[in-house]
Amino acid sequence: MNSPLLDVRDLVVRYGPVTAVDRLSFTLDAGETLALNGPSGCGKSSTALAVLRLRRPDGGKVRFEGRELTNLTERELRPLRPRMQPVFQDPYGSLSPRHRIRDAVAEPLKVQGTWNRTDGPARVAELLDRVGLDPSYGDRRPHELSGGQCQRAGIARALASRPQLLVLDEPVSALDASVRAGVLNLLSDLQDDLGLGYLFICHDRAVVRHFADRVVEMRDGRAVPA
Amino acid sequence: MSSEALLSVRDLRVAFGPVEAVRGLSFDVRAREVFALVGESGAGKSLTARALLGMVPRGATTGGRVRLRGSADLAAERGRRITLVPQDALSALSPVHPVGDQLAAAVRSVRRLSRGQARARAVAALDRVGIPDAARRARAYPHEYSGGMRQRAVIAMATVNEPDVVVADEPTTALDEERREQVLRVLAEQREAVGAALVLVTHDLEVVREHADRVLVMYAGRAAEVGPSGHVLGRPRAPYTAGLLASLPQDGPRRHRLPALPGTPPAPDALGPGCAFAPRCPLATAPCRDHEPEARTVDGRLVACHHADDLSDPLREFV
Numbered sequence: 129m130n131s132p133l134l135d136v137r138d139l140v141v142r143y144g145p146v147t148a149v150d151r152l153s154f155t156l157d158a159g160e161t162l163a164l165n166g167p168s169g170c171g172k173s174s175t176a177l178a179v180l181r182l183r184r185p186d187g188g189k190v191r192f193e194g195r196e197l198t199n200l201t202e203r204e205l206r207p208l209r210p211r212m213q214p215v216f217q218d219p220y221g222s223l224s225p226r227h228r229i230r231d232a233v234a235e236p237l238k239v240q241g242t243w244n245r246t247d248g249p250a251r252v253a254e255l256l257d258r259v260g261l262d263p264s265y266g267d268r269r270p271h272e273l274s275g276g277q278c279q280r281a282g283i284a285r286a287l288a289s290r291p292q293l294l295v296l297d298e299p300v301s302a303l304d305a306s307v308r309a310g311v312l313n314l315l316s317d318l319q320d321d322l323g324l325g326y327l328f329i330c331h332d333r334a335v336v337r338h339f340a341d342r343v344v345e346m347r348d349g350r351a352v353p354a
Numbered sequence: 355m356s357s358e359a360l361l362s363v364r365d366l367r368v369a370f371g372p373v374e375a376v377r378g379l380s381f382d383v384r385a386r387e388v389f390a391l392v393g394e395s396g397a398g399k400s401l402t403a404r405a406l407l408g409m410v411p412r413g414a415t416t417g418g419r420v421r422l423r424g425s426a427d428l429a430a431e432r433g434r435r436i437t438l439v440p441q442d443a444l445s446a447l448s449p450v451h452p453v454g455d456q457l458a459a460a461v462r463s464v465r466r467l468s469r470g471q472a473r474a475r476a477v478a479a480l481d482r483v484g485i486p487d488a489a490r491r492a493r494a495y496p497h498e499y500s501g502g503m504r505q506r507a508v509i510a511m512a513t514v515n516e517p518d519v520v521v522a523d524e525p526t527t528a529l530d531e532e533r534r535e536q537v538l539r540v541l542a543e544q545r546e547a548v549g550a551a552l553v554l555v556t557h558d559l560e561v562v563r564e565h566a567d568r569v570l571v572m573y574a575g576r577a578a579e580v581g582p583s584g585h586v587l588g589r590p591r592a593p594y595t596a597g598l599l600a601s602l603p604q605d606g607p608r609r610h611r612l613p614a615l616p617g618t619p620p621a622p623d624a625l626g627p628g629c630a631f632a633p634r635c636p637l638a639t640a641p642c643r644d645h646e647p648e649a650r651t652v653d654g655r656l657v658a659c660h661h662a663d664d665l666s667d668p669l670r671e672f673v
Contacts, residue, residue: 167530274618275395304394304557309601309614316611331530334560338603338612 131194133158133293133325134179140187141174141349148174150349151188158292159319161326163340165333171349172329176295179327180214181205193292210240210289217298219278223270229256229281230266236288255284260314276307280314287318297329312339360385360423360551361406361436361519367417368401368410373623376401377575378418380649383519388545388552390562390583393572394598396619400441402572403523403555407432422519434464437512439522439541443504446511447496453507454480454492457514464515479510482547483540505529505537509544516548523555538565559602563587571595574620574630576646581655591657593671594631629660636671637661 132155141149149171156162164172177183179190181197190197192212197205213236216222223232233252237243253263259280270278279299286294296315300308312335318324330336336343345354359382368376376398383389391399404410406420408429425431440446448456457476461467467475473492481488483506496504505525512520522541526534542565545552554566562569562583569583571592579592590596600613617634628643629635635642641660649658 167532276618304619305559305598306394306601306615307618309603309612310616312603313611313614333531334603338608341608 131191132156133160133193134327135191136175136179136188137191138188139175139178139185139190141171141178141183142186148349149178149185152344152346152349152351153188154344154351156293156325156327158325159323160342161319161328161340163328163330163336163343164346165330165336165343166346167331170346172331172346173297174349175346176214176297176327176329180212180295182214210236211291212293212295213286213289213291214295214297215279215282215286215299217301219275219282219302220270222282223278223285225270227269228266229261229268229270229273232270232281233266233285233288236285240289242289251288255287256281258287258318259284260310274307275303276311279303279311283311283314283318287322291324293325293327295327295329298331299328300335301330301332308335315339358382358384361553362421362423363406363418364421365418366402366405366420368398368405369415369417370413375414375575375622376405379570379572379575379577380418381570381577381580383551383553385518386545386549386551387567388542388554388565390554390556390566390569391572392556392559392562392569394557394619396574396621397572398575398622399555399557399572400523403438403521403553406519406521406553407436407438409438433460434515435517436519436521437515437517439509439512439520439525441524441527443501443508444496446508447504449496452493452495453499457492457507457511460511461514475514476510479514480507482513483507483510483544485510502533502536505533506540509537509540513544513548513550517550519551519553520545521553521555524557525554526556526558526561534561559587559599571598574625575622576630577649577656577658578631579655579657580649585653585655589653591652591655591662592659593635593637593661596671597634629658 134156137153139149139152152175154162164175166172178185185198230252233255234248252266256263256266261277261280300311303311319326328340343354344351361383364380366376366379367374379402391402393399405416410416420428422428422431422435454476457479458472461472461475477488477492480492485491485503485506526537566583569586570577571579573594578594579586586595590599597615601615615634620630628645629647632638632642647658647660649656652662
């Protein structure tokens with residue numbers, strides 16, 4: 129029996145006296161979408177940050193691909209980071225306004241030392257094509273793209289390091305309905321093709337019902353019956 | 355239709371220099387109805403809302419006519435007979451004055467009342483929107499209110515003078531579902547209580563379906579379709595309305611492909627001579643690319659589409 133891609137046990141996240149996530153547990157398999165659903169302030173995004181170890185949990189365990197992350201140092205985490213990538217809500221805010229799309233997508237490759245000048249540009253073009261952007265968009269800056277195109281660029285960047293897990297924090301909440309449908313279709317296709325696991329944070333029930341295999345309903349940092 | 359119109363808008367235009375963002379909008383709002391302006395970002399709905407109040411941004415020029423029944427000067431009615439619930443409740447309130455004082459000032463700006471009388475009205479308005487312990491809360495500052503209470507305070511401010519028309523500009527954007535329903539309920543109750551019409555600007559078709567009597571679907575600064583919301587959303591005749599409805603996630607097999615509209619809405623400075631929706635429309639033919647369609651009555655609503663007659667079910671084209 130394979131272990132799950134992500135196994136979160138009794139996760140606790142505190143901000144001073146406030147407990148944002150209170151002993152939350154769930155698992156996520158490769159190729160599966162698990163949604164965290166609940167009102168503003170229920171701890172969805174704090175959970176995302178702790179899973180990505182962008183914030184150290186105050187209690188509980190996070191296992192990713194069978195490895196316990198909780199006590200790893202930043203150096204020990206580094207080889208794991210490419211395997212788990214975030215996509216954020218604000219398509220413009222998550223890309224530097226000064227970088228061309230091409231450079232934003234190439235950046236993870238450069239940071240991880242897998243960039244090389246011969247294959248790199250082709251890999252970036254392939255990634256843009258993969259998310260439905262004409263590679264000529266690589267020359268543009270974020271403000272020259274629509275919200276939906278920008279979000280696609282953000283997804284291309286998340287895919288650059290060949291992750292197994294995408295943590296999608298309200299990835300379609302800022303998009304208009306006609307554009308949102310296209311991005312949801314894209315995420316579905318990518319999951320089918322690449323076997324990605326999605327931790328999908330979303331406050332919109334209709335979208336969650338459409339998109340997620342399973343749902344963890346959250347209130348005040350805890351899982352509650354749906 | 356015009357005989358019952360409370361607010362009548364004819365050929366409204368808003369332009370920034372040579373670029374028109376609102377391109378000839380005509381509609382009537384009837385007394386006590388909920389009239390929704392729905393569309394996606396950049397369609398021009400917020401600008402339209404602002405134009406109804408004579409509050410377009412600096413640098414914008416307006417054309418056409420907005421008339422409020424029984425009033426010669428619309429600008430003079432702002433805050434009195436026509437009021438705004440803005441999108442961002444926090445920035446709509448002054449941070450340096452107690453909430454009750456701000457409401458009382460709004461009252462005294464249109465009525466000759468003593469401070470005490472104005473204050474009593476302010477407290478009553480806060481009480482009406484469900485602020486607990488309103489007399490005490492009236493003395494608190496906006497930062498001492500929760501987000502939900504601020505939203506209610508702004509609704510109280512927009513209804514305290516018992517206006518005929520309340521314009522609410524995306525009052526529920528950025529709110530989660532529970533808060534959204536709460537705000538819409540309070541808005542509906544207050545509209546009922548003071549007998550006002552509500553112009554509800556939103557991008558959310560579900561909100562329209564549940565709350566609006568009539569709807570104007572906006573695309574690229576024009577009306578694609580105007581009519582009773584049950585009609586328009588139940589049996590759309592404009593391909594844009596149909597495409598927008600089809601792209602909503604709904605119950606069905608999980609992760610079925612959503613019929614997404616190809617492309618994105620056009621920028622106002624990049625419009626061709628034809629129908630603005632033609633580049634994304636599965637029904638577009640040569641005339642669509644050459645002439646912008648005029649609105650005409652089809653099946654109990656106004657539709658601006660060359661193909662509105664031949665198609666009984668444009669929704670089918672998208673699914």
